[in-house]
Amino acid sequence: MIENLTIENFLEKLKNKEFSAKEFFEKLFEKIEKEDKEIGAFLSLNKEGAIKEAERIDELISKKEKLPPLCGVPCAIKDNILVEGLKCTAGSKILENYVAPFDATVIKKLKEAGAIIVGKTNLDEFAMGSSTEYSAFKITRNPHDPERVPGGSSGGSAAAVTKNFCLFSLGSDTGGSIRQPAGFCKVVGLKPTYGAVSRFGLIAFASSLDQIGPMTKNVRDCEIVFEIIKGKDILDSTSVEIERKFEEKKEIKVGIPKEYLVEGIEPEVKSAFESAVKKFQEKGVKFEEISLPHTEYALPCYYIIACAEASSNLARYDGLRYGNFCEGKDIFDTYSKTRALFGKEVKRRIILGTFVLSAGYYEAFYLKAQKVRRKIKEDFERAFEKVDLIFTPVSPTLPFKIGEKIEDPLKMYLSDVFTVSVNLAGLPAISIPIENLPVGLQIIGPPFSESKIFQVAKLYERD
């Protein structure tokens, strides 16, 4: 049943009483319990809570009361976003038994809109990874080929949408963690402009890069969810109201950065990208080559900044305030034994972050990376003087085999080579599936141009 539904036709059928919410959710959980054994999209389910909520929605419908905009819509939430009363592990042993004491702002908004949370999805520990293999609890398999990874770090959220375990999910994106798994799992994923969506209640990885965003079956659903979760929040001082309006232009000019289609990109990805561009051309979109000259420095710049911020953000896991605790002989021994519970990749990044921020290395690494960050942002600003949007592939490769890159951190980092610049510059970007391959087309826009991105992305779907 859920297989053929989008958010809008789900709402219509529910209101027309073609099914009851309770009946729908009971069947949905039956499906998840059966099919998720193979995939591993979820870390925990919210069956009891969801069915209770479904009963409440049915009551609203029978009383003919005014219905909220996402009334009864099933969604899955990445397990680094707090949902009151549910476990929130961030995929880490250190938070194995942590139960969220309150709702993240995005969750508050979704609940007010009537959405029903099905469960919490798997992720790389603290959202650090590109394959969901760095989760401390289990791996998630790509629904299109279980031998391969679903991408990451929001791999569970992407797989849950592909498998129709929900109508949409939320992920978080620090360097590509929504867009790359969306590409690998053939779903739509949006990383909003930095500040468009409140980060309150998102377990912090790198605060100047993190954004929460929707993952959906199509662009329209993505737009619907984004409209609900966006907006200024007093609890996140970096959140802003979107005021920028874009006039509807007849002719849309798109730039293709020459630095992105170079060696290292798999031929299937390149040819899928080129065919997609052709389809847009047929619909009247104009293309031109542009240059983002600092592209090759984006990945090292990203790893310095993201790890520096992570080393500071993750200092809070001291075993005292929350999470697991390992008794040591004194306070420092307690800290370091507790923090030994972090997984390998998280430890690598904390150490790198500690190093680039330490006396004697700060100028040569962290400060330099911040300067490069400005150059990268300026590259985009210059490009957007000439073009409305920028197209690139989301990742240079198709989904790789489980285990293929797990022992080589640098190889894993290269999965993010096309996505990290967008986070450094704080821009919005969507990933849409193209050519029926597990590869995404990335559409990047100027700050707060989400509406334009949706408008152009929809052109591809209208076939």
Added chain:
Amino acid sequence: MEKNFEHFAKLAKIHFEKEEIESFEKDFLKILEFVKKLEGLDLKDVKPLSHPLDLENVEREDKVKEFGNEKLKEKLKESFCERKGNFLKVKKIL
């Protein structure tokens, strides 16, 4: 590198088993080599950018506001590793 991996592990307050250190150090040096790519860039007059948005500082009156209710406060205290009533116990610092 003048200071070794163990120095930064100590700063980060993470305990590593002796037999892990070699492989972590190897990865660390590899990643370091990779991020050194920025070395060659001329960034003389470039101002560092710490944040993607040009935000102004948010200022407001310093008012005490209740965060949540008693239930929430109790839950926050509950997640503490050790407590006695309203006292949250930490390890001895000095």
